[in-house]
Amino acid sequence: MKKTLFLGLVGASLIAASCSSNKTGVSAGQAQTLRAEVMKLKGQWDISNIDYNREFSVKPFDEGVSISCFVGSSWTLIPNNYTGTYNLHGTSACPEKTQAITFSVDKNNVVSIKKVGEGEKAKKVGSGYKLILENPTANTFTLVQSVNADGTPMDIRYNFVRTK
Numbered sequence: 001m002k003k004t005l006f007l008g009l010v011g012a013s014l015i016a017a018s019c020s021s022n023k024t025g026v027s028a029g030q031a032q033t034l035r036a037e038v039m040k041l042k043g044q045w046d047i048s049n050i051d052y053n054r055e056f057s058v059k060p061f062d063e064g065v066s067i068s069c070f071v072g073s074s075w076t077l078i079p080n081n082y083t084g085t086y087n088l089h090g091t092s093a094c095p096e097k098t099q100a101i102t103f104s105v106d107k108n109n110v111v112s113i114k115k116v117g118e119g120e121k122a123k124k125v126g127s128g129y130k131l132i133l134e135n136p137t138a139n140t141f142t143l144v145q146s147v148n149a150d151g152t153p154m155d156i157r158y159n160f161v162r163t164k
Contacts, residue, residue: 038079038105040136044164045075051157056149058156061099061115061129067156069094075160077103083122109133111143131158138162 047070052058058067069088077084083102090096102122103113114128131143145156 037136040138041077041141042079043077043162045077045160046163047071047073048159048161050159053149053154056154065094074163105133
């Protein structure tokens with residue numbers, strides 16, 4: 001009986017140690033800080049403006065529409081489960097579209113966004129977009145996407161404002 005109890009305690013200790021290991025290279029304090037920053041994203045947002053080199057024609061997120069269609073778009077972000085949507089408001093030059101997304105934020109403020117189709121599992125989506133999260137506050141944040149424009153690096157800055 002003592003042998004079984006001892007083996008059970010050793011097994012439980014090994015399981016507890018393996019579950020508590022720091023696999024991400026982030027300390028507990030850093031993880032709490034990161035979580036607090038990510039939670040600032042919770043809610044509904046609009047893209048108020050987009051800064052980029054206007055000499056180039058940009059069609060963000062493989063939507064096939066002009067970047068101007070994203071100005072005023074509505075985004076809902078739910079950090080509890082890292083899901084959300086963006087909604088392009090239909091105009092004469094822009095289609096109306098609601099797109100489901102999943103996102104994550106790493107310790108370097110890199111935001112990974114995946115577009116998820118109807119009935120599709122996010123883990124089955126192999127491609128996405130990487131942007132840098134800058135200056136998250138209670139009411140604003142910026143996502144910066146670095147792209148290659150005719151062989152020259154260019155940043156696209158999506159500036160968000162809270163609506164709810």
